[in-house]
Amino acid sequence: MQYWPLFEKDSEVFVGCCGLRPYSPEEEIYELGFHLTRDYWGKGYAMEAARAVIDYAFGELKVKALFARHHPDNEVSRHMLSKLGFEYVRDERYEPTGLMHPSYLLKKE
Numbered sequence: 001m002q003y004w005p006l007f008e009k010d011s012e013v014f015v016g017c018c019g020l021r022p023y024s025p026e027e028e029i030y031e032l033g034f035h036l037t038r039d040y041w042g043k044g045y046a047m048e049a050a051r052a053v054i055d056y057a058f059g060e061l062k063v064k065a066l067f068a069r070h071h072p073d074n075e076v077s078r079h080m081l082s083k084l085g086f087e088y089v090r091d092e093r094y095e096p097t098g099l100m101h102p103s104y105l106l107k108k109e
Helices: 045-059 075-085
Strands: 003-007 014-024 029-036 063-068 087-094 099-107
Touching: 003 029, 003 045, 014 045, 014 063, 029 045, 045 063, 045 075
Parallel strands: 029 063
Antiparallel strands: 003 014, 014 029, 063 099, 087 099
């Protein structure tokens, strides 16, 4: 599992990363994550990258579900996860922030 770097096509400027990491490998559930540099927020890069990683996870890796979470104050990520089909399951403590983060699952159809 890894995160892949994202570059703007025309300029080849690094804009962020998107990828997968194990969440519950015994249940074949992996975590989707994406991080963009602030200059590239709101331009569709995260959505495009997330869709590609979701397709790869379900198509190539044959995972059963994907997990995702976002900072509790990040409404844009909440909205994006909803648009991608993720469903809220619970708030879960995320050690790096020490906060309860809204957490979601996307199950293979």
